Amino acid sequence: MFALNILDYSPIDEGAAARDALLQTIELAKLADRLGYRRFWVAEHHKVLSVAGSSPEMLMMQLAASTERIRIGSGGVMLPHYSSYKVAENFRMLEALHPDRIDLGIGRSRSYKDVNQALNESKGIKVSYEQQIQDLQKYFTDDTESTHRFRQLVATPITETAPEIWLLGTGHGSAxxxxxxxxxxxxxxxxxxxADGAEAVAAYREKFRPSDLLAEPHVAIAVFAVVADTAEEAEKLAQALDLWLLFVESETPPPYYPSSETAERRGFSRSEREKVEKNRERMIIGDAETVKAEIVRLAEVYGADEVTVIPNVSGAANRMKMLSLLAEAFSLSVE
Structure with missing residues (x-):
């Protein structure tokens, strides 16, 4: 059976503030820890005013200190914006304080143009994404013997263990x-x-080369899920997610995650409904058993070792309830 994880965006609910969202993420992580989820990751979003998660490393420090067992990670750090050396130092600091509990999920940035400019305006020659990945591996293994351009440089603090590195992606290139x-x-x-997602994952497994940090291929898939006591309640929550996705793609998105009541009152135009139907392909919606069955099916399609659920629904209480319902459906427990 695959492991079950959580990726939280720290959504700012309608009528709430960013601080509220971050405090709710801490409580959600504590609950996931108690229920038996394997990992709890947080995202990096810039210029998305309806979510509070802009700096995963900073939030991870609080989450790791607030939990006991669960692995805490980034989903993910947008590596091209940063120095691999500094990222390695940040995550080694986390690892030093919380050994064998830290995950570094990395991805490529697809941010807004001005965000990219603001995060990179002081840079000269940019290092390739793949070189940055290799740099991280060098720093996490204390390699001073290779022909690396910073051969004698080590990332501090020195730790006996290393964070797990995960590459986030959506297709054959990242795989x-x-x-x-x-x-x-x-x-x-x-x-x-x-349709070619499973093919990309299969190609990853086939072409995998062991590294000093990972001996065998390991795959997780991430899904939007909306879970409630009944299918009808889940559908109401899903309408708020429908509206939020439309907001995010609009030119002037509001600085909050809409409530189900707001989504019901507002409704959708004909052109919006076409987008909603397309976005529904990205979600799993229903009661816990229905969602469990679809997660199991997708895990089999991809041959996934782990499944990461994104509980991106309105209302902190609804997010907490969703984690509890899924944990019960999957019979999760703390080892």
Missing amino acids: AIAAKNGLAYAFAHFARPA
Whole structure:
């Protein structure tokens, strides 16, 4: 059976503030820890005013200190914006304080143009994404023997253990990089539920080369899920997710995650309904048993070792209830 994880965006509910969202994420992580989920990851979003998760490393420090067992990770750090050396130092600091509990999920940035400019305006020559990945591996293994351009440089603090590195992606390109460099691979089914996703994952497994940090291929898939006591309640929550996705793609999105009541009152135009129907392909909606069955089916399609659920629904109480319902359906327990 595959492991079950959580990826939280820290959504700012309608009528709430960013601080509220971050405090709710802490409570959600505590609950996931108690229920028996394997990992709890947080995202990096810029210029998305309806979510509070802009700096995963900072939030991870609080989450790791607030939990006892669950692995805490980034889903993910957008590596091209940053220095691999500094990322390695940040995550080694986390690892030093919370050994064998830290995950570094990395991805490529697809941010707004001005966000990319603001995060990179002081840079000279940019290092390739794959080189940055190899740099991280060098720093996490204390390699001073290779021909690396910073051969004698080590990332501090020195730790006996290393964070797990996961490459996040949506297709064959990222799968190939993960395989070539011996990284775990997290496929974003929620972003691109394409027919060739399973092919990309299969190619990753076939072409995987062991690294000093990972001996065998390891795959997770990430899904949007909306779970409630009944299918009818789940549908109401899903309408709010429908509206939020439309907001995010609009030119002037509001700085909050809409409630189900707001979504019901507002409704959708004909052109919006076409987008909603398309976005519904990215979600699993229903009561716990219905959602469980679809998660199990997708895990079999992808041959996934783990499934990461994104509980991106309105209302902190609804997110907490969703984690409890899924944990019960999957018979999760703390080892």
